[in-house]
Amino acid sequence: MTEAQATPQTGKRVLLAKPRGYCAGVDRAVQTVQEALKLYGAPIYVRKQIVHNKHVVSTLERQGAVFVEENEEVPEGSTVIFSAHGVAPEVYEQAKSRSLKAIDATCPLVTKVHHEARRFAADDYDILLIGHEGHEEVVGTAGEAPAHIQLVDGPDDADKVTVRDPEKVVWLSQTTLSVDETMETVARLKRRLPLLQSPPSDDICYATQNRQHVVKEIAADCDVVIVVGSRNSSNSVRLVEVAVDAGARAGYLVDYASEISDEWLAGAETVGLTSGASVPEDLVMEVLDHLAARGFADVTEVTTADERLTFALPQELRRDMKAAARAAAQQTDALAASGANG
Numbered sequence: 535m536t537e538a539q540a541t542p543q544t545g546k547r548v549l550l551a552k553p554r555g556y557c558a559g560v561d562r563a564v565q566t567v568q569e570a571l572k573l574y575g576a577p578i579y580v581r582k583q584i585v586h587n588k589h590v591v592s593t594l595e596r597q598g599a600v601f602v603e604e605n606e607e608v609p610e611g612s613t614v615i616f617s618a619h620g621v622a623p624e625v626y627e628q629a630k631s632r633s634l635k636a637i638d639a640t641c642p643l644v645t646k647v648h649h650e651a652r653r654f655a656a657d658d659y660d661i662l663l664i665g666h667e668g669h670e671e672v673v674g675t676a677g678e679a680p681a682h683i684q685l686v687d688g689p690d691d692a693d694k695v696t697v698r699d700p701e702k703v704v705w706l707s708q709t710t711l712s713v714d715e716t717m718e719t720v721a722r723l724k725r726r727l728p729l730l731q732s733p734p735s736d737d738i739c740y741a742t743q744n745r746q747h748v749v750k751e752i753a754a755d756c757d758v759v760i761v762v763g764s765r766n767s768s769n770s771v772r773l774v775e776v777a778v779d780a781g782a783r784a785g786y787l788v789d790y791a792s793e794i795s796d797e798w799l800a801g802a803e804t805v806g807l808t809s810g811a812s813v814p815e816d817l818v819m820e821v822l823d824h825l826a827a828r829g830f831a832d833v834t835e836v837t838t839a840d841e842r843l844t845f846a847l848p849q850e851l852r853r854d855m856k857a858a859a860r861a862a863a864q865q866t867d868a869l870a871a872s873g874a875n876g
């Protein structure tokens with residue numbers, strides 16, 4: 535290689551966070567739509583965005599999924615999939631009354647929080663649900679026990695809660711919050727309610743915690759942290775906040791590499807890169823290519839956890855997949871038998 539051809543030593547580098555991208559719940563939800571399309575054929579209706587990612591939603595739309603806001607938009611008797619964020623019990627009732635075939639792609643870790651809400655409500659607790667007002671997951675969880683649940687949207691809301699019995703109160707949370715901000719909210723609540731109980735196990739899920747943890751590890755070394763994710767993705771938005779809080783000089787959220795402004799990179803030596811739990815890996819690879827073309831070709835992956843969790847597809851879908859496989863096998867056997875007889 536001649537000197538003129540040598541790669542210039544720019545000193546620019548990328549710290550690539552791991553774990554990043556798809557979590558077990560998102561993977562399961564996306565696969566649910568894809569398998570339902572294969573099994574029942576298009577269109578398959580999906581109530582709300584299956585996961586909060588623009589690219590995933592538009593890809594599934596091209597494959598035959600139809601995204602709707604409410605069950606009323608789904609023709610009677612059709613198949614509808616409920617998103618990974620979960621739904622309130624009344625949504626199942628509506629589906630039943632319209633004779634919809636409902637497949638529930640709620641992440642099992644969200645379902646776990648629903649169970650907690652039902653259990654504490656049955657024991658007549660006041661439940662303080664820490665989460666973002668209007669977020670689909672919060673609407674779904676609150677719907678499990680509306681008479682018992684109060685929403686606490688951040689530390690400042692902690693001073694507004696009123697409870698019937700300060701000895702019978704528990705906090706639960708949305709799965710995709712900032713761990714640090716949630717602990718701040720809990721500390722504020724405990725100042726007023728010293729006997730406040732904690733959830734039986736962490737409500738903020740493993741994927742949210744792991745993605746925040748690795749971003750904290752790299753942030754202080756980064757001039758800029760780029761998070762791939764959509765604006766309505768709670769865990770992606772939190773990653774930008776966590777990065778800046780942990781010392782990155784700037785943090786940006788992008789759906790696609792093309793949204794990265796050269797101005798963000800001007801003067802930067804180290805760029806941190808990660809992605810939210812609903813982001814396919816190819817979008818991260820496109821960002822790496824974009825950065826490499828601007829001199830950031832030296833990539834170091836920083837790993838703080840090894841994720842192996844997977845979830846089985848929804849039971850109702852698995853049952854139909856098995857029945858279809860059995861029917862196909864019987865048909866093959868019948869064809870083979872008629873061929874042998876003929």
Ligand code: SF4
Nearest residue numbers: 557559560641709739
């Ligand atoms: S971010 Fe957590 S709760 Fe949400 S789908 Fe993924 S694993 Fe489930």
